[in-house]
Amino acid sequence: VCYVAELKFDGLAMSLRYENGVLVQAATRGDGETGEDVTQNVRTIGQVPLRLPVDVPSVLEVRGEVYMARADFEALNERQRQRIAAGAKGEKTFVNPRNAAAGAVRQLDSKIAADRPLSFFAYGLGEVSAPADGSSQWPTHHDMLMQLKAWGFPVAEQTAVVQGADGLVAFHQRIAAQRDSLPYDIDGVVYKVDELALQ
Numbered sequence: 348v349c350y351v352a353e354l355k356f357d358g359l360a361m362s363l364r365y366e367n368g369v370l371v372q373a374a375t376r377g378d379g380e381t382g383e384d385v386t387q388n389v390r391t392i393g394q395v396p397l398r399l400p401v402d403v404p405s406v407l408e409v410r411g412e413v414y415m416a417r418a419d420f421e422a423l424n425e426r427q428r429q430r431i432a433a434g435a436k437g438e439k440t441f442v443n444p445r446n447a448a449a450g451a452v453r454q455l456d457s458k459i460a461a462d463r464p465l466s467f468f469a470y471g472l473g474e475v476s477a478p479a480d481g482s483s484q485w486p487t488h489h490d491m492l493m494q495l496k497a498w499g500f501p502v503a504e505q506t507a508v509v510q511g512a513d514g515l516v517a518f519h520q521r522i523a524a525q526r527d528s529l530p531y532d533i534d535g536v537v538y539k540v541d542e543l544a545l546q
Contacts, residue, residue, distance in 0.1 A: 349541040351468060351488045352475055352518040353506050357532035358414030359449045360471055361389065365407040368399040375452065385452050389413070390461035394467040396499040400480040404484070408473030409500060413452055416531045420462035423447060444532055464478035466531070486542045 362382065362393035364372040373389035389395055392413065399407070415423070423441065428436045441447035451463035454467055472491060485491040489508050497503045507527070509518050515538055522536050540546045 349487075350509050350515060351492070351506065351539045351541050352509050352515065353537045353539070354503050354522065354529075355444040355534040355537045356412040356414050356468055356470075356503075357445050357534045358412040359445070359452055360483055361385075361411055361413050361452075361467070363389070363395065363409045363411070364474075365399055365403065365433045367405055368403050369399060371394070381451060382444055383445070387457040388452050388454055390472050391461035394501050396439060397480060399498050403498060404476040404478070406473065406476040409495065410471040410473055411487070411500070413448055413465055413467055414531050415448040415451075415464060416466055417444060418530065419466075420444040422445055423464060437515075440514055450494050464543055468503050469495045470502070470537075485543065486544070487543060488539050489541055491543075 360376045362374050362376070363370060364374075370386070370390065372384060373386045373395075374384055377383055392399060419455070420443075427438055429439045430542070431440075445461065448465055451460045451465055454460045470492070471488075475484065485494060489506075492502050492506060505522065506519055509515060519536055522533075526533060
């Protein structure tokens with residue numbers, strides 16, 4: 348069996364809804380039933396396309412992760428320490444990149460979100476309108492990821508197609524060896540059967 352092996356990002360899960368190629372809503376997972384509408388804040392993330400090419404489905408829901416890179420997190424905390432030293436009220440440093448990213452996305456003021464160095468990786472789809480001819484748009488998960496990349500969404504470069512248990516173990520070992528040197532935090536790895544019909 349072929350699998351797609353991916354990184355499990357340590358950030359905030361996000362769903363981006365596009366209608367006729369335009370970002371109309373960004374929502375967190377919330378409680379699993381009802382998410383938080385964070386559209387205005389997500390619009391400030393440079394890696395999130397606001398408009399897509401004309402060949403996209405009329406409804407396209409992209410799933411991914413908002414995160415903060417380690418270097419960006421360190422720079423943010425250094426800025427916070429300077430503000431605190433200068434006597435700014437209500438400022439604080441952040442415990443980890445995930446909390447800093449999640450807090451920024453949930454801000455009521457999109458100017459605060461825009462001030463935080465947030466990034467995004469795409470890894471899946473939610474609702475997608477079917478092609479007019481009723482055909483399947485992508486035979487494999489990897490094909491779908493490459494299409495998202497072609498449309499301008501960041502996809503982690505470590506993502507790989509592997510075969511069988513040996514391939515899964517080898518990917519896990521490779522990522523374990525790289526984990527501390529990655530520019531962002533991960534919780535581990537994710538394996539997905541590549542062929543969508545088999546899923």
